[in-house]
Amino acid sequence: MSRAIESELAGWLALSFDQLGDGWGLSTLAEAFAEVIEPGRAQEIAGRVIDLMPVEPVDPVNTLRRVLVDLPKLATTVVSLEPVSMRFGAVEIPDLAALAQLLNVTPTELEWFADRGGWLRHASQPLSHYRYRRLPKAAGVRVVEAPKVRLREIQRRILHRVLAGIPADRACHGFEKGCSAATFAAPHAGSEVVVRQDLRDFFPTILVARVRAVFAACGYSSVVARVLAELCTTATPVAELRGLGYSQRTLLAARHLPQGAPTSPRLANLVARSLDRRLTGYAHRHGLTYTRYADDLAFSGNADLDTARLIWTVTRIARDEGFTVHTGKTLIRRAHQRQVLAGLVVNDSPAAPRDRYDAVRALLHNCARTGATAQNINGHNDFRAHVCGLISWIGETAPHRRDKLLTMADRVDWTT
Secondary structure, X not given: OOHHHHHHHHHHHHHHHHHHOOOOOHHHHHHHHOOOOOHHHHHHHHHHHHHHOOOOXXXXXXXXXXXXXXXOOHHHHHHHOOOOOOOOOOOOOOOHXXXXXXXXXXXXXXXXXXXXXXXXXXXXXXXXXXXXXXXXXOOOEEEEEEEOXXXXXXXXXXXXXXXXXXXXXXXXXXXXXXOOHHHHHHHHOOOOEEEEEEEOOHHHHOEHHHHHHHHHHOOOOHHHHHHHHHXXXXXXXXXXXXXXXXXXXXXXXXXXXXXXXXXHHHHHHHHOHHHHHHHHHHXXXXXXXXXXXXXXXXXXXXXXXOHHHHHHHHHHHXXXXXXXXXXXXXXXXXXXOOOEEOOEEXXXXXXXXXXXXXXXXXXXXXXXXXXXXXXXXXXXXXHHHHHHHHHHHHHOOOHHHXXXXXXXXXXXXXXX
């Protein structure tokens, strides 16, 4: 094992002790080291350190790092206890050196972007790995945490090279290959009763421990799983929490999935796999249909569906799986009412509402008449891409409408 790998592992062990901060001693060191490596080996290495330094040094963290890296075959003995047995087609990453190589970063950069020591909780914006925006919603604001260029590239590599092959549950239709709002809504088309429930604070609810469990389930060692999880999560800096409500501040202050990171939707779907399996099982036992699109849960069934029992059961299952149902957003729609899922009307077959189609058609007409710039009242950076996205959404369920709108879009001068 190379000297660089041993130095990197020693650094992680020393940082674990620094975070624990419960004084010097065999039990304290062993507990700290067990956060990074297998507990039995952590106890052995802690004993070797205490033999060398019975009394706490003046600078314990840096001294500990230097002592650990000089322990004979430190990395070799640790890694050998955690054999790689990959599952779900995950790519093999035996150690941190291999992870750094896969992500095209140095070991030091790996530690910096993972923010292992929580240094960025009080850092100024130029040092932060994220940019923050607050978007208004019906009640309060949504905090969007978008990674900056380097971290976004790292997360994209994790998404495509680590997470891509891990299967989500078949009930999950949001952000999955071959799935869309249309495939989410289609199984409920023509149902006599449709029930939609919403999960509150979907991304912030998913904390780092649950993300680490996903990577560990793939067969990664505790060290690699921990760093991968830390690269994909963040604790919102104190300065960005000001003005938010207590419950929202509490969620964001802990390491969580950031809404805005490319890895967050995929990881959220994998964390919610157990929720999907339990709700699918419940639906099958009671003759119902269940699908999920991100934080939207949809159920449908016959006219005799006991909606009160369904809502109570789903709320309990979600709570048991670490999620919270937003009771104020629960909707029950019967066949004589407009049944809407992910913005699509599903009374017959999934389709964008007529008023949404008419609004886009009117927008394109005005763009052709007055110029695109005058119609960009919300200041979209790429107004053409925004409009094309609306056309694409409508066209998923109505190709003839899409063709009409695209013909109108071709007549618009998007430069004026």
